[in-house]
Amino acid sequence: MLHKQEELKGKIESIKQAIESGDYQHQVPMMKVQFAEMFEEVRNDICFFHVNYFHPDYTTHFKTFISMVRKAKNELLADLQDVSALLSARKKHEKQILSILNRLLDTDLRFKPVQKKIDGWKDGNTRNANKEPKRKLLSAK
DSSP, X not given: OOTXXXXXXXXHHHHHXXXXXXXXXXXXHHHHHHHHHHHHHHHHOOEEEEEEESOTTOOTHHHHHHHHHHHHHHHHHHHHHHHHHHHHSSXXXXXXXXXXXXXXXXXXXXXXXXXXXXXXXXXXXXXXXXXXXEXXXXXXX
C-alpha cells in the first residue's frame, strides 16, 4: 500500500523491541524524532492499491475503496501521534505503547483489513459471474 511500508514496519519493530527490553529511557528523544519522521513520511506518501472491476462504466466502488484507504492512513497517523505523545508523558505507558505498536504490526500498518475487503469485492451483476475481472491501480493521498 505505502511505498516504504516494510521500512516503517522495521522501524516500529525496533522501537517495540527497545521498549520491551525496558531500558529505553535514554532513547526517548531519538524515538520521538523517529516517530516524527515516520509521521511525515506517511502523511506525504501516496497509497497505491489494485481494484477489481468488470466494466469501465461500473466503477462506483472505487470511491469507497479510496475512502477506506484514506481512513486507514489517517488511523495510522493517529497511532503514530499517540505513541509519540505517550513517550513524552511523565508517567510511562509501556503497555499502552506496546499495544498500539503490536496492533500496527499485526494489521500491516492498518492496511490488512482494507486489502482484505478490496480483494473480497464481487460484482453484484450475475452476467459477470463467470468472467475474469480486470485490475486497475488506484492511488489515495
